[in-house]
Amino acid sequence: MDLDFTSEQNMLRDAAAKFFQNECDYEKVKKIEESAEGYSPELWQKVAELGWTGLIFPEQYGGYGGSFMDLVIIQEEIGKAVFPSPFFSTVVQCGLLILEGGTEEQKTELLGRISDGSLIMSLAQYEPETDYSYESITMPARPEKDAYVLNGIKLFAMDANIAEKLIVAARAEDAGLTLFLVEAKAPGVKITKLPYVSSENACEVVFTDVRVPKKDILGTPGGACDLLEKMYAKAAVAKAAEMSGGCQAAIDMTAKYAREREQYGNPIGGYQAIQHFMANMLLSYDTLNNYLYRVTCMIDEGEDFSRDASALKAIANEAYRYVTERAVKIHGAIGTTREANIALFYRRAHPFSMSCGSTAYHYEKVAQKLLSEGLGSF
Amino acid sequence: MDFKLTEAQLALKKEYDDFFREEMKKAPPITFKGGLEATFSDEGYEFAKYMRKKLVEKGWYVQHWPEEYGGRNAPLIDQLIFNESVGYFGVPGIDGFGVGMFGPTVLLYGTEEQKKRILLPIARGEVQYCQGWSEPNAGSDLASLKTTAIKDGEYYIVNGQKTWTTGAHKADRMFLLARTNPAEKRSRGLSVFNVDLTLPGIEVRPIKYMDGAHIYNEVWFTDVKIHESERIGPENQGWGITRDTMNFERSGIGTFSRVRRQLELIVEYVKTTKRNGRYLYEDPLVRQKIGRLYAEMEAGRAQAYRIAWLQEKGNLRISPALASESKVYGTELTQRVADFALEIMGLSGNLEDSPWAPLQGAMINLYQSIIGNIICAGSNEIQRNIIAWVGCGLPRLKGQG
Numbered sequence: 001m002d003l004d005f006t007s008e009q010n011m012l013r014d015a016a017a018k019f020f021q022n023e024c025d026y027e028k029v030k031k032i033e034e035s036a037e038g039y040s041p042e043l044w045q046k047v048a049e050l051g052w053t054g055l056i057f058p059e060q061y062g063g064y065g066g067s068f069m070d071l072v073i074i075q076e077e078i079g080k081a082v083f084p085s086p087f088f089s090t091v092v093q094c095g096l097l098i099l100e101g102g103t104e105e106q107k108t109e110l111l112g113r114i115s116d117g118s119l120i121m122s123l124a125q126y127e128p129e130t131d132y133s134y135e136s137i138t139m140p141a142r143p144e145k146d147a148y149v150l151n152g153i154k155l156f157a158m159d160a161n162i163a164e165k166l167i168v169a170a171r172a173e174d175a176g177l178t179l180f181l182v183e184a185k186a187p188g189v190k191i192t193k194l195p196y197v198s199s200e201n202a203c204e205v206v207f208t209d210v211r212v213p214k215k216d217i218l219g220t221p222g223g224a225c226d227l228l229e230k231m232y233a234k235a236a237v238a239k240a241a242e243m244s245g246g247c248q249a250a251i252d253m254t255a256k257y258a259r260e261r262e263q264y265g266n267p268i269g270g271y272q273a274i275q276h277f278m279a280n281m282l283l284s285y286d287t288l289n290n291y292l293y294r295v296t297c298m299i300d301e302g303e304d305f306s307r308d309a310s311a312l313k314a315i316a317n318e319a320y321r322y323v324t325e326r327a328v329k330i331h332g333a334i335g336t337t338r339e340a341n342i343a344l345f346y347r348r349a350h351p352f353s354m355s356c357g358s359t360a361y362h363y364e365k366v367a368q369k370l371l372s373e374g375l376g377s378f
Numbered sequence: 379m380d381f382k383l384t385e386a387q388l389a390l391k392k393e394y395d396d397f398f399r400e401e402m403k404k405a406p407p408i409t410f411k412g413g414l415e416a417t418f419s420d421e422g423y424e425f426a427k428y429m430r431k432k433l434v435e436k437g438w439y440v441q442h443w444p445e446e447y448g449g450r451n452a453p454l455i456d457q458l459i460f461n462e463s464v465g466y467f468g469v470p471g472i473d474g475f476g477v478g479m480f481g482p483t484v485l486l487y488g489t490e491e492q493k494k495r496i497l498l499p500i501a502r503g504e505v506q507y508c509q510g511w512s513e514p515n516a517g518s519d520l521a522s523l524k525t526t527a528i529k530d531g532e533y534y535i536v537n538g539q540k541t542w543t544t545g546a547h548k549a550d551r552m553f554l555l556a557r558t559n560p561a562e563k564r565s566r567g568l569s570v571f572n573v574d575l576t577l578p579g580i581e582v583r584p585i586k587y588m589d590g591a592h593i594y595n596e597v598w599f600t601d602v603k604i605h606e607s608e609r610i611g612p613e614n615q616g617w618g619i620t621r622d623t624m625n626f627e628r629s630g631i632g633t634f635s636r637v638r639r640q641l642e643l644i645v646e647y648v649k650t651t652k653r654n655g656r657y658l659y660e661d662p663l664v665r666q667k668i669g670r671l672y673a674e675m676e677a678g679r680a681q682a683y684r685i686a687w688l689q690e691k692g693n694l695r696i697s698p699a700l701a702s703e704s705k706v707y708g709t710e711l712t713q714r715v716a717d718f719a720l721e722i723m724g725l726s727g728n729l730e731d732s733p734w735a736p737l738q739g740a741m742i743n744l745y746q747s748i749i750g751n752i753i754c755a756g757s758n759e760i761q762r763n764i765i766a767w768v769g770c771g772l773p774r775l776k777g778q779g
Contacts, residue, residue, distance in 0.1 A: 001387075001455055002380055003687040009379075069379060255770040270775035275766035276759070282769045283703050290684045291677035297381050311673035363669030370668055371649060371659055375642050378462075378635070 003293070005073075013073045019050065020081035026341040032084045033199040037162050039085045048117025053091050057099060062112035068234070068299040072241040072292065079245030082344045084199070086120045086159040088355075092238045093158075094121035094167050096231040097179065101219030106181070110165075122163040122184070124154035124205045125228070132361050134169070134177055134225045139207070141170040141178060146214050148172060148180065150188075150207040160184065160203035161193045167218060168207070169228065175221035179228075180212045187211075198351040233309040236356040237295055240316035243352050244292050247285040247323045250345045254278070254327040261332075268330070277326045284319040291315060307369045314362040317353035324349045381683060383459070390456060394438075394463035401432060402467050409470055410738055412636070413747035415591040417470045418545045429471030434503040440477055443485070447493060448501025454690035458631055458683070465632030466639050475545075476500040476507035480553040482626040483570070487611040487619050496572055508546045510554035510573065510597065511620070513539060518760045520555075521564040521617065525599060527556035527571065534558065534571070534609070536579075536602040542754065546582045546595035549575055553623070554604075559614050568616035570623075572608045579603075589730075589746045621698070624756065628701035629686040633708035634679040640715050640744075641671055643737050648722065651736070658722055667718050674714070678707050699769035702761035709752045716744040 005013070024032075024043060032040050047053060056071045057063025071092070078087060091114060098110050113119035130136040139152030150170050160166060163184045172178040184191060188210040196202035219227045255278060258269030268274050295312045298305035324346040328335040335342045353359060383391065402409075405425050409416045416422045433439040442457040443449025464472065472478075477500060484496050499505045516523035525538025536556055546552070552573045559567030575582070579602035585594040611619045645668065648658035658664050685700050719741040720727035729735035730742055752758050766772045 001382060001683070001687065003684060005379060251770070255772065258770075258772055266775055267773050269766070269770075269772035270778070272759075272763065272778075275770075275772055276762045278770045278772060279702075279706075279762035279765035282699075282765055283707055286700075286703060287674075287677040287681045287707060290680040293379060294381055294676075294680040294683070297379055301380060301382065308676060311669070311676055314669065315673045315677050360666060363666045363673070364662070366669035366672050367665035370641075370645055370672060371665070374645065375638060375672075378638060 005069075009069065009073055012070060013077060015050070016052075016074055016077035017080070019046075020077060020083065024081055024083055026082070026344060029082050029084060029344060030339070036193070038193070038199065038201040039159075039162060043083075044085055044120075045117050047085065047087070048115070052087070053117050054111075054115025056091070057095065057111045057115055061099075061107050062115040064115075068237070069293075069296050071238055072296045075238050075241035076245030076248070079242035079247075080249040082246065082249075082348065086122075086162060086201070088235075088239065088242070089123060089158040089163075089201075090114055090119070090121045092235050093123045093231060094165075096234055097123070097167055097218060097227055100230055101179065101223065101227040106218065110181075119165065120159060120163045121165050121167065122157045122160035122203070123167045123169075124157035124160060124182075125169040126154065126156045128153060128155060132357050134228055137169055137171060137177055139168075139170040141172045141180065141212070143172065143174050144211070147211045148178075148214065148217075150180065150182070150210040150212060152207050154205040154207070155194075155202075157191075157203045157205045159201045160191045160205050161201050166205065168205075168212075169224050172221050177224040178221050179218040179224045181216040181218055182207075182210060182212055196351065198348045200351060202351075232356055233306045234299065236309045236313040236362075237292070237299065237305075239352065239356045240288070240292055240312050241296075243316040243320040244285065244289045246345055246348065246352075247281075247288060247319055250323050250327045250342060251278070251281050251285055253342055254281070254330050257331055274330055277330060281323045281326050284322055288312075288315050288319040307366055310357070310362040310365040313357055314359045314366070317359040317362075321349045321353055381680075383455075387455060387459060391459045391463065394460055395467075397436070398463055398467035398469050401429065402469065404428075405468075405470075407738065409468065411740055411743040412468055413743060413751075414544060414593045415587075415589075415743070415747070416468065418548055418593050419591060422470060423548055426470040429469055430473070430503040433471060434501075439472070439503055440481065440501045443481065443497070443501060447485070447497040454686055458629065458686045461629075461632045462635040465635035468636065468639070473500070473503075473506050475509050475549075475553070476505060476551075479509065479623050479626055480507050480572075483553070483619060483623045484572075484610060486622060487570075491607070492572070492610065505550040506545065506548055508543050508549035508552045508575075508597075510540045510543065510552040510556075512542045514541050517542075518757050520620075521568070523555065523557065523568070525554075525556045526560055527554075527558050527569060527604065528560070529558065529606075529613075532606050533603045534569075534606065536571075536573075536599045536604055538599050540597040540599075541594075542585070543582075543595045543597045544593055544754075546575070546597050547584060547592065551575060552597070553610075555616055555620055558616075562614065565617035567614050568620070569613050570610040570616040570619050571604055572610060573602075573604060577602050577604070587746070587750065589743065593750075625698055625701040628704050629682040629689065630704035630708040631679070631682040631686060633704075633712060634675055634682055637671075637675045637678075637711060637715055640712075640719070640740075641668070641675065643740070644668070644671075644715070644719050644722075647719075647736060653724065661722075664722055671711075671715060671718060674711050678704075678711055681707065697768060699765050699767075702756070702764040703769070705755065706758045706761045706765070709748060709758065712744065713748045713752060716741050716748055720745055 054063035055066040059065045141148040166182045168180045188208040190206040192204045194202045295308045328346045408422045417426045440449045441452040513523050527534040527536045554571040554573045558569040579600040581598040583596045723736045730739045
């Protein structure tokens, strides 16, 4: 057992923290949020130069061969900075899908371009009547000679408005649920950014007779469920890392406010009502954070982590919502304004807790495993 | 970073688990009720003493202590694995007061003579300690305690009353916090003593817990003469020493393995119990809560490993904020386990000793005992103050201790 970070990991964290401090403070975040693109191409390029976009991909595909813990460290810092970028959609979701399911050619091309920052991607999976269940995805992909023809509506495709390529989950009529690589500018693809509480780039994507060559299938025909399930187990942990970082920043910010803000002649942080809120917040964060590192180690050590990934994401959902809600409350009226930094976090609480599976979804997954397999050895 | 155990540690874990699995087959029913009753009831105490003897024979009882005082300098990780196993199997017999609290205090603050005289009997499992802190008017506000120990030649004369003294009726000794300088207020002027409970002038009176169990006591002191060689550390410096005593070994890992066992029992219960025509596990609300308890248990366990790791790297003292966090989280998680279990057990959950009582009444017992744990050893409200002060850097206002 060794629960310390390596010196390289400490350096990675310090460098990331410094980057956001210098390049993307909360004022900048608010400006980026107001833009139609919802991200800064300039900062995205800098992030790529720092090596983050290729962090988890093997060197042979243009990446840096980092561990999952390295990704978790970056995600924590992104969460602290509430950095608006296509990092999660492109690197974590699409990147992991390609790494797991792609052909050598696809991996070389796509992961190489994700790593150098020249390719932004989006996963189009959810539908008006379907959220997390793969079985319920209905959008048809009709086989036609050497291609499939896609028709239907996808919702909450993150960063589709700035993406060059999409990964689309559709039901091939001859094979079942399949992932397709689709050009965002392909004829028949219409992308509309939706007003989303966190100002993230959540998009509607409408497909009208979109022809996708068979060679642009990701993985095997009918093989989407397995790829998505594997990706989401890891993506849930990465999202939990972002939320853990967010909790930490929200707590630091709120503790500082509670030390400085005076009412009745005392700093409000001296009053027990506030102290007990803050104690609960810190406890939520600390347990989340330590569990995050434990599950991350399970991933890096090649253990079966899917049950714990679900449990972790549920814990992250509960913690992030609780911490950010109390944080706004402690800030008082000023915390409810558009200009308040703490409101950036509060507005993300709901969308983050729905990303990669809601609390109820993950508790049910954990329960299923416990009821069928028992708790197992520990 | 890795949470992996070495081959040797895995072997050790197996040795603990195998041994306890076998030995616990000999335990009387009351032991499975868990909580303090398992140790301090007449029926439970006999088995607790039997297990203590076994643990000493195995060399496990104080294995993390230095060799010269009966231990084997075991790394804290070994102790962590041991505590997990003890928690999981509900093994009674380890004197938490002597082994867990006072022993480390004496190691840190005692003279060489005191270490030999006090630690060796603890290490050999010959004595049971109790904790002489709370008084009728000094609960959460411990520093307001009034029991005095006034120097008279080579002796201190002790007068006053301690209360909520867990297991005093079974204990041989007490570590006592008393006021040696009555002119000083609050945390100044206090000292720590090692007290032989057979001394003249000490009277132990029972307090019955809500479930009828005899766990807590009042301990009255009337002109009790305690030799100065029993004072631990410098005179009037007892508060700082006591703050350390509170924070030894507070990873709370045993709580999470105990919850694991409880959760296993609950999973088995919902899979085998029908209510109104369907199995309990089919109820989505039941499934949600099982998922949640597992997640909270594992998060708390990861945190406990972190605390143990920090202890392993530093000394035995850890941040009071972390010690407080583990107490709050562990006790309140346990309470949620009991509440959830009783909710799904419905009317049957109310039964204490009955063939109709699910899980031999363990959950209704836990429901009653856990509220005591939430209050004792520094109420969770006080713990939250400490977390806010130390962990979040919030100010202490006048009157907040």
